[in-house]
Amino acid sequence: MKSRMKCAFQELYDISLRPHHLQKLTYLKGTVQFMARTIRRGRLIGDQAMIPLFKRPPEISGALLTRYRGVLPDRVQRFACETPTHSPGLIETPSNTIARHALRHDAESVYWVLVWWAVCVAPAGKDSTPVPTLLWDILTGSNHDFRPPQIGDGQLDPSYGAVRELLNSLASYLDPDHHWANAAPFDHPEFLHEVFQRLILNFLVDNKDEVFMLLPTAGRSRESEKPVHHAEPGRSRHQHLLDTSSAGGSSLKRPASSQDELEVSPMFSRANGSVYS
Known part of the structure; x- marks a missing residue:
């Protein structure tokens, strides 16, 4: 029986990280609740x-390293770091910098999709706990962005x-924004994608025998602690773009030159082998 958690991550990867899906996306699609925070605000x-x-x-993970090198032979070397940290120095006023869409923002969007799934998921066969009202309001709000990066x-x-x-x-890798990184590999367009791949794979290996990995999910989402009557209507990214533009913000559309920057990481592709099996 396949792990339900592994299947969830595979589906998320298929719909969110593969280049042939990214090429179909336009700035008119998506919801603001899943947008990267800097793009949603228009500034860093x-x-x-x-x-x-x-x-x-x-x-x-040591259990994956040999396989990882076999499937993605150059990435271990490409993202090797001689020092544990990197700092570009003092940044006076970050919010003075207009946000421009980049691949790292797609990775953050994947993070918010994961957060939404994790907050809403309920186990089958037993009662689930309610979603805290404040958290629900923050995650579903359309006009203001107070999403906390930590759960x-x-x-x-x-x-x-x-x-x-x-x-x-x-x-922990989303802040500060990698816009400021100016040394390899921290400034690589795929840095966050590589980080996310490693963390997810390590998590799957470390928890492969845990009960929750095979726990069936209910056919309904968790409910909030109490009915939220003041919830704002959802807005599309297109509407958010219009609002941001009218307020003097920047375009949310990724520059054409970066559309094909993301390298395919065939970690979940059966045709190319799998890092995790």
Whole structure:
């Protein structure tokens, strides 16, 4: 029997990370709840001076390393880091910089899809805990973006509580924005994609025998703690783009030159072999 968690990650990869899907996407599609925060706001995050500090990619699990090198022979070397961290120095006012869509923002969008799934998923055959009202309001709000990059204790159903560790590991690489990175491999367009691949694969290996990996999901989502009558209507990315443009913001569309930057990582492709099997 296939792991339901592995199937969920495979489906997410298929619809979100493969280049042939990215090429079909336009700035008119998608919802603001899944947009990268800087793109949704139109500017980079941060009103105060800061010194960004980026950390190197996680090590690949020893159980996967040989297979990983076989399927993706050049990526281990490409994303090797001689130092554990990188800092470009002082940034005076980050929010003065207009956000331009890049591949790293697609990776962050995948993160928010994962968060939504993890918050909403309920186990089959038993009652699920409610979604905290404040968290629900934050995740579903359309006009203001207060999404927290970290998932707090008790915000997921206890049956899937272990997924919180993965989500927070992914989130730890989202801030600061890699726009400021100016040294290899931190400034590589696929840096976050590589990080996410490694973290997800390591998580699957570390938890392959855990109960939640095979736990059936209910055919319904968790409900919030109480009915939310003031929920804002969902807005498309197109409407958000129009609102941002009228306010003097920037275009959310990825430059044409970056449309094909993402290298295919055939980690889940049966035709090319699988890193995780």
